[in-house]
Amino acid sequence: MSETASVARPGMLSLVGSIRGARTLGPLAGLVILCIAFGVAAPVFLTPRNLIQIVQQVMEVGTLAVGQTLIILTAGIDLSNGAIMVLGSIVMAKLAVASGVPAPLAILAGLLVTTVLGLCNGLIVALFRVPPFVATLGMLNLAYATTLLYSGQASVDNLPPGLLILDSHIPIGSFALPIGPLVMLAVIAVMWYLLNQTGWGRHIYAFGNNVEAARLTGINVTRLQISAYLSAGIIYGIAALLVLGRTTVGDPNAGQTDNLDSITAVVIGGTSLFGGRGGVIGTLIGALIVGVLRNGLTLVGVEALWQTFATGIIVIVAVAADEATRRKRA
Amino acid sequence: MTSSRAGLIRTALRVGAGVTAAGLLSSSSWFLPDPAGAQNKITVALITKTLSNPFFVAMGAAAKEEAAKKNVTLIFEAGKYDGDNATQMSEMDDLVTRGVKTIALVPNLSAGIVPAVKRAHAAGVKVLAIDTALDPADLSDSFIATDNLKAGILNGKWAKDAMGSQTAKIALLEGTPGGEVNSDRMNGFLQGFGDPGRKLVVADEITNGDQGKGQTAMENVLNAHPDVNLVWTVNEPAALGAATAIKARGLSGKIKIVSMDGGCRGVKGVQDGLIDSDVMQFPKKMAIAAVDLAIDIAAGKTIPKRVDTGELLITKTSTEGDGTETLDFGLANCW
Secondary structure (H helix, E strand, O other): OOOHHHHHOHHHHHHHHHHOOHHHHHHHHHHHHHHHHHHHHOHHHHOHHHHHHHHHHHHHHHHHHHHHHHHHHOOOOOOOHHHHHHHHHHHHHHHHHOOOOOHHHHHHHHHHHHHHHHHHHHHHHHOOOOOHHHHHHHHHHHHHHHHHHHHOOOOEOOOOHHHHHHHOEEEEOOEEEEHHHHHHHHHHHHHHHHHHHOHHHHHHHHHHHOHHHHHHOOOOHHHHHHHHHHHHHHHHHHHHHHHHHHHOOEOOOOOOOHHHHHHHHHHHOOOOOOOOOOOHHHHHHHHHHHHHHHHHHHHOOOOHHHHHHHHHHHHHHHHHHHHHHHHHHO | OHHHHHHHHHHHHHHHHHHHHHHHHHHHHHHOOOHHHHHHOOEEEEEEOOOOOHHHHHHHHHHHHHHHHOOOEEEEEEOOOOOOHHHHHHHHHHHHHHOOOEEEEOOOOOOOOHHHHHHHHHOOOEEEEEOOOOOOHHHOOEEEEOOHHHHHHHHHHHHHHHHOOOOOOEEEEEOOOOOHHHHHHHHHHHHHHOOOHHHHEEEEEEOOOOHHHHHHHHHHHHHHOOOOOEEEEOOHHHHHHHHHHHHHOOOOOOOEEEEEEOOHHHHHHHHOOOOOEEEEOOHHHHHHHHHHHHHHHHOOOOOOOEEEOOOEEEOOOOOOEOOEEOHHHHHHHOO
8 A cells, every 4th residue: 555545545544554554563563572571581471460460550641642642643742631630630539528529520520620621722722823832831830730729739538439430340250350451441442443433533634644635625624623632631531530540549749751651652652743643552552562661670670760761762763763664755 | 665665664663662672671681680599589679759869869879788788689669750659659569560578668659659558468568668658657567767756856956045045037948848757847846946936937938848949938038037047948958049048148147047868968068057957867777777677577577667767966066965966977977
């Protein structure tokens, strides 16, 4: 298949591409090689318990990275996702604990907050033409400050069971399957469907490839761009609930590196920072590569700084691969 | 054609990413002692808040030294930034999976790390809290730390004596309000100063224990209350920031600064007359105690629930005494 066809029919390409394309195959091969290497170095690595643990460890950043993927596909970037997620989790926690709001309502309120902030990002970017980097940098500060003001810089504990719902487990025989990772996978599945099987998804790819061309085909690009940031905001709200389940505390200082960590997952997963190419399956693989690396290196006893070092190398190699592809194509 | 070749290169590069990681992994065996010997060796893990604070650097270095001396394997991990609970949780879970029997932890979020501590306990792993207690505190198998309240009282009593007949006008430069370390040090100071300590406070600012923020806070305090004559600071960076602001105002020597920690920059600050009193704490002792307790745990011994690693007040002219030490001792034992 020639690459020019991908511009005309991005949906078809991404459907094929997200499963079999080289864009995802490379990271997938990397992930498999890592797993085999760690499995040899530390036999405990391949136990089901450890593998599920890894998915639990990446579900926060992995879920945020789904929203990040959507925005990066439109050639944007979101530096505020971690801060928006934390504000959502603090709103949920404080409303439920300090104000006695029933858990389901507190969750809805938190979701509303993250959705509205996502919408604000979209409005600022699409209507006021503020570059996404700057718009979301501003939002990062706004959300972080609001979190600290609203929480009084104190963590909120003694959360009601309703807020810890994503910490529950499904018993399968003697095994307890945690719900959290399933939620992340569900978010990925829904976003994969939307991006690959709907007109909206095709428009997102078209927008990322060439805004002018997309506009000329009659796509309402302003509304489309806003919808991407808004959808990401909803996903950040789900991540907020995941975080509460994992730590059982509303923590105003959580997630401070999640924005860059989510970009790392997206980039390693093969989505282009220039927009229009990539997808959420790659992002899942990217998040898992980072998680496997961190877990595996800890299991074999490598210190924390070398884990960060290794992640740095992989990011650079992944983007170099993307650049090489672009030059080849040009 | 072109595109398929590009795809090939792309795939190769991406696989390359994986191979690089695998290469790093195999070279990681360089960091490990020989695997056969590792089987019978006791392994202890130390997780600090960050790797960038000299306090934790000193802790890690002392733990490594003690581990080498006692022929114990040490794994040293940390959060990515001050307050990073998520990374510490992941590290604890991984270390439990690895089969470590003792984890010494400086928690970034005392209540937030509890689920991971409970999972460790369920797997039969002992958890030692260092420097900062867990919430609930009795969840740790041992708590190895400075008594920050006692340290604060030492500072308060010294300040009361130093002020003499002068009426104190106190400024408090807090770290992070609500944090236990901040509360204990501050309440200890006011308690040690005695009546009517709290009523003499004219300004109360937040510095997050950061030098730049400490300087800004002190500048603002001096604008509002030029007659302040006693400054309590949560730690040495805040104190050094305050000293810079005071010097810029030409008020050096007229305002007393009390602080705490025992880092080398702080003790040097005492020597240079920037800080008037500094209560030292001993991260190296904490790390050594953690490694030794891990060995006791492996030997099946019962370990104490609380280990107080001590606190000593240093001033320019202090002598060795009850709760005090000389400046020379401070310079020799700082971190």
